[in-house]
Each structure stands twice: as C-alpha cells, then as structure tokens.
Amino acid sequence: MKANLFNINRKYFWMELGFIFFISFAISLISDLEYSVYEEHNIAKFSNDFGYRLVTESLELICYAIFYWGFLKVYVFRRSLIGVVLCSFAFVIFNRVFDKYVTNWVLIHSDLISLAFRKRALEELVNPRIFFTFNYPLISTIFPLTGLAFLVRSFTQDQDMKALKEQQLVSELNYLKTQLHPHFFFNTINNIYALALKQSTQTAPMVVRLGEMMRYILYEADQPTVSLSRELAFLSDYIEVEKIRYQQHIHIGFDVQGVRPEYRIEPLLLLPFIENAFKHGLEEEIQNGFVNIVICQTEEDLTLQVSNSKPQTVKAKESAGIGIKNVCKRLDILYPGRYQLKNNETPEMYEVALILPNA
Structure with a gap:
C-alpha cells in the first residue's frame, strides 16, 4: 500500500479533519470551562480566555494537521514502527519550540488578545524557558492521532480488498x-x-x-x-x-x-x-x-x-x-x-x- 508525503484520502478527509479539530479546540475549551467553574468559581472568566484559545488552538490545529498527514499517517500506512516513534518524538520537540516562539509572536501581534495575555506572551518570547514533557502530548495528541491513522488504514485496506x-x-x-x-x-x-x-x-x-x-x-x-x-x-x-x-x-x-x-x-x-x-x-x-x-x-x-x-x-x-x-x-x-x-x-x-x- 503506497503512502506518499501528505497522505490525504478524500474519502476520509472530513472525518480526520473533524477529529483533529476536536482535539485542537474542544478538549482545551472544555478544560478551560471546567477550570473556570471548579477552580476559580466564576464561569465568566472563561470568556476572558476565548480570544487567546482561538489563536493558540488554531495554530495547534495547523501543527497537528502537518504532523498527522505529513508524517504520522505516512509511517502508519508504511507499517514503520520506528518511523512512528521518531516522528512522534520529533513532534513533541517541534511543538514546544513552535509554541514558545511562533505562537507567542502571533499572540503579541493579535488584536483578539487582551493586553494582559499579550504582555505575558512578550515576556515568554523574550525570556523563553522550554521544558520538554512527553506524558501530556502522548495522551492528548499522539495516541489519539495514531489510533485515527490505524483506523483509516483499516478502512482503506477493507476497501482495497473489496475492490480486489x-x-x-x-x-x-x-x-x-x-x-x-x-x-x-x-x-x-x-x-x-x-x-x-x-x-x-x-x-x-x-x-x-x-x-x-x-x-x-x-x-x-x-x-x-x-x-x-x-x-x-x-x-x-x-x-x-x-x-x-x-x-x-x-x-x-x-x-x-x-x-x-x-x-x-x-x-x-x-x-x-x-x-x-x-x-x-x-x-x-x-x-x-x-x-x-x-x-x-x-x-x-x-x-x-x-x-x-x-x-x-x-x-x-x-x-x-x-x-x-x-x-x-x-x-x-x-x-x-x-x-x-x-x-x-x-x-x-x-x-x-x-x-x-x-x-
């Protein structure tokens, strides 16, 4: 089964995009909503973070899409375990660097963000401190996207077998x-x-x-x-x-x-x-x-x-x-x-x- 760079199957594109959109936006928004209710006891504070989340999760969506279609799905379709592990490891590093530099730069120049968030983004951009953690990206991103790739590959194999x-x-x-x-x-x-x-x-x-x-x-x-x-x-x-x-x-x-x-x-x-x-x-x-x-x-x-x-x-x-x-x-x-x-x-x-x- 061939798998080229940016392996996008039109038949499953919208299902894949919907799933990536969900883990990019929905999970973070639900998490912020729960934090506002249970920790800060003020659901109104959730709206203060909305512009910030809109910008950051839009950038996350782009990163996840490139990671999934450009690398992870390709190696899953090629049945390359080493490729899946290496590209997942590289994604964790790239995502953290991207978040510290690119995301903060966009936040600074975005009118949707409040002054407090823009100030914090500027401080992080000037004095970046990067810590690489693997547990959260594995649970929230890599494992779900890997499962999605295997699911699509199974559907594709069934379709190919039927055509054969x-x-x-x-x-x-x-x-x-x-x-x-x-x-x-x-x-x-x-x-x-x-x-x-x-x-x-x-x-x-x-x-x-x-x-x-x-x-x-x-x-x-x-x-x-x-x-x-x-x-x-x-x-x-x-x-x-x-x-x-x-x-x-x-x-x-x-x-x-x-x-x-x-x-x-x-x-x-x-x-x-x-x-x-x-x-x-x-x-x-x-x-x-x-x-x-x-x-x-x-x-x-x-x-x-x-x-x-x-x-x-x-x-x-x-x-x-x-x-x-x-x-x-x-x-x-x-x-x-x-x-x-x-x-x-x-x-x-x-x-x-x-x-x-x-x-």
Whole structure:
C-alpha cells in the first residue's frame, strides 16, 4: 500500500479533519470551562480566555494537521514502527519550540488578545524557558492521532480488498466467457459440417446465421450486460440454426412471455441450457423428439424453462459439459444465493428451470 508525503484520502478527509479539530479546540475549551467553574468559581472568566484559545488552538490545529498527514499517517500506512516513534518524538520537540516562539509572536501581534495575555506572551518570547514533557502530548495528541491513522488504514485496506475481490470476479467471469466462445463455435461448426456432408441447401442460410451470432459474440458479448431484447435475438438465431439442422422430424418450440426489452442481463447466460437441450435431447433422436423453450418475466423474476425429450437409445451418461459448468460458476458469481436452478427428469423427458431475480 503506497503512502506518499501528505497522505490525504478524500474519502476520509472530513472525518480526520473533524477529529483533529476536536482535539485542537474542544478538549482545551472544555478544560478551560471546567477550570473556570471548579477552580476559580466564576464561569465568566472563561470568556476572558476565548480570544487567546482561538489563536493558540488554531495554530495547534495547523501543527497537528502537518504532523498527522505529513508524517504520522505516512509511517502508519508504511507499517514503520520506528518511523512512528521518531516522528512522534520529533513532534513533541517541534511543538514546544513552535509554541514558545511562533505562537507567542502571533499572540503579541493579535488584536483578539487582551493586553494582559499579550504582555505575558512578550515576556515568554523574550525570556523563553522550554521544558520538554512527553506524558501530556502522548495522551492528548499522539495516541489519539495514531489510533485515527490505524483506523483509516483499516478502512482503506477493507476497501482495497473489496475492490480486489471485485476485480478477481470480473477476471473470472471474462475467463469463463472466453472458454464458452470456442466451445459454442465448435458445436455450431460441427452442425454446418454435418449439413455440408449432406450437400444440404440449408448450409448457406446456416452460415449467414452463424455470422450474425459471431458478430454478437465478438462485438457485444464482452460487455458486462446487454439488453434482454438483444440476447433474445441471439437465442432466436441459434434456435433457427438448430431448426435447419434437424429439419421437420423434430419439434422445436420457442416462446417468450412478458419480457421487458430494456431489462439488462449478462450476455450468453441462458445459451448453455438451451444448447445442452439440443445436444443431449436430439442428437440420438430420429423421430418424435422435441425441445421446448419458454422465457417468461414477471415483476419479481426472469425464468428460463427448457425441456427436451430423452432418446430411446441413450449413450452412457456423460458428465456436465464445459458450458453448464461455466454457467453455474457465473451464476454463483453474479447472483450469489439469489438464483434458483431446478432439474426434473422422467423416463421420457428432461427439464431445467432457471429463475433469476429482476434486481
């Protein structure tokens, strides 16, 4: 964590300034007020010292601010114990010298100060007697400001860790997407290859559809979100490609209900479930197979329901493909604990339902 000279974080500036103002003004004023009441038994005498305190504590505020932002906070952020000790020791010496010479000089030339206080300041400036005491500065200034610096550093570290975790999640999402793209193209090119071997007249239309899908994946799917209408257009192209592939002997249904086109969704989030239905539901089916896809949006959620027939001749059960594994990881990142994924299997059908919250 970098800490440069005069380490001022805008996010915590006003909190730090308020704390420094408090130990500069409030503590001294409260102390003077108590002294006037309990020792001199005359609260009116407190007002006699007000101008004096205003000038001296304003100068103290400047010293404390320079000490805190220029030195103490820098060493705390660098985790330098020696630096904290040395700058605190230097502060005690500097503060006493500053108080005897600079503060008294300002008091002498200030119209806010009564004649008695100005006379006393002149005597101290002409005949300065400097005594270095460490107990009071430690308790009243150094320890509180050191604690403040550690508190701000803790807040900053938490913020940095949160930003790092978010960056890691974004990197993981992008990695999962890059895995999905070649997987999708591999499957689609296999479909085109199968049609080309049959010298089908549908090969050219499928290539056109694939071009549209590639354009979407290459130029739009790298965005964090896309409009639901654009995602549905992509899914429609994909389903049309599958219809061309399977011709008339397979029933393919695609129904969209109540969706809000402006709704934003992570691109390519629904595709793996639809792709999986075609891959495992129709590849071994010769007749009477089906894939039904319903996308429905309500006020509370967006639901994808995909059902597909189970072929009479089934290959040995395969583990979940890369597309399903990736999309489940993406869902965990995007909707942690807020999405529902339900599977239902019968001897004739396999069904999956994905429910995403609208917000």
